[in-house]
Amino acid sequence: MVSAFLLLALAGAHPSCTEGTEEVPPLCPANIPAIRAVIVERSGKGDHIEDDERLDCSSFRLSAPEVRRYFRDARRVNPQAADATLDRSPCYVAGRVTFANGQTGKWRIEQYKVGRLTIGKRSLLLYAPDAGEPFIG
Amino acid sequence: MTIDKDGLITSGRITQHIVSTLGKGPLGTVNGIVVHQTGGSTAQSAFSGYVARPYGTHFLIDKDGTIYQTASLLYYTSHVGKLRARCVAEHRCTPVEMKTYAKFNPTLENKLESAKSAPDRYPGNKDSIGIELVGEVKAGTDTYVDVTAEQNASLKWLVSELAMTFHVPMTEVFRHPQLSRKNATEASTATW
Numbered sequence: 568m569v570s571a572f573l574l575l576a577l578a579g580a581h582p583s584c585t586e587g588t589e590e591v592p593p594l595c596p597a598n599i600p601a602i603r604a605v606i607v608e609r610s611g612k613g614d615h616i617e618d619d620e621r622l623d624c625s626s627f628r629l630s631a632p633e634v635r636r637y638f639r640d641a642r643r644v645n646p647q648a649a650d651a652t653l654d655r656s657p658c659y660v661a662g663r664v665t666f667a668n669g670q671t672g673k674w675r676i677e678q679y680k681v682g683r684l685t686i687g688k689r690s691l692l693l694y695a696p697d698a699g700e701p702f703i704g
Numbered sequence: 705m706t707i708d709k710d711g712l713i714t715s716g717r718i719t720q721h722i723v724s725t726l727g728k729g730p731l732g733t734v735n736g737i738v739v740h741q742t743g744g745s746t747a748q749s750a751f752s753g754y755v756a757r758p759y760g761t762h763f764l765i766d767k768d769g770t771i772y773q774t775a776s777l778l779y780y781t782s783h784v785g786k787l788r789a790r791c792v793a794e795h796r797c798t799p800v801e802m803k804t805y806a807k808f809n810p811t812l813e814n815k816l817e818s819a820k821s822a823p824d825r826y827p828g829n830k831d832s833i834g835i836e837l838v839g840e841v842k843a844g845t846d847t848y849v850d851v852t853a854e855q856n857a858s859l860k861w862l863v864s865e866l867a868m869t870f871h872v873p874m875t876e877v878f879r880h881p882q883l884s885r886k887n888a889t890e891a892s893t894a895t896w
């Protein structure tokens with residue numbers, strides 16, 4: 568029993584993660600704690616190679632309820648697997664979150680449905696494949 | 705550099721650390737070489753990542769310059785992701801392509817690009833060799849650490865040997881964010 572658990576932990580596998588393909592990384596439960604409040608602080612354009620004039624970050628804005636919905640639907644992804652599969656967008660919205668247990672965190676959500684939630688020293692990379700407008704991809 | 709029947713390189717400069725699950729299928733004609741940074745700070749974390757999830761490259765270069773071969777050159781690996789439109793980046797789209805690509809749609813763009821042949825498109829998983837450099841994103845930032853001098857020396861040697869062996873023009877060696885939509889700082893300090 569113990570060795571089976573150890574093997575699973577070493578492999579980093581999770582029984583509830585999807586298999587993953589060349590276009591979508593394995594998607595795992597994000598287990599984000601219940602949220603008390605979301606604050607949207609800023610939006611902008613990050614340090615990415617630009618997609619010339621076709622890319623207009625001003626069209627990407629999220630309200631607090633949209634951010635809550637994103638966290639509800641998001642799955643956790645591994646950064647290495649994400650690098651091999653998912654598009655990253657320079658357009659982002661960022662802010663803070665307070666959880667029901669009093670903990671706080673920082674988040675940053677990109678237009679191509681990838682997000683990062685940082686709680687203390689723990690950082691989760693997220694992906695919400697079914698997120699609709701204003702997300703794209 | 706010589707490559708044996710199993711796709712492994714015989715060279716005193718390369719340490720074998722093959723993770724067989726990284727190989728996805730037969731590697732076609734090699735049209736390009738793609739340089740990455742791992743996002744982690746040690747070779748060990750990359751190796752464990754490869755075992756847990758089969759996404760990675762043919763080679764891994766540690767911070768001290770040690771080169772590991774991690775996948776056989778008989779197989780392609782999953783490391784590129786969706787392709788950007790090469791004709792947009794190089795300002796040489798046809799009027800029809802210009803019209804198609806005017807409305808920004810990364811998924812459609814990848815689909816249309818994948819149907820083209822290199823070098824009209826960027827190299828993808830099935831026709832490229834991948835090289836990862838161990839390197840994390842600096843804490844609290846969105847910026848990758850600088851590639852070390854030792855890594856760049858090893859990368860220069862490896863790229864030149866692979867380019868010669870597989871007849872890849874040096875113009876077809878790319879940093880990952882050039883051909884796919886990634887954090888622009890990934891491998892930005894890599895030189896070859």
Ligand SMILES: [Zn+2]
Nearest residue numbers: 650740741880
């Ligand atoms: Zn990469």
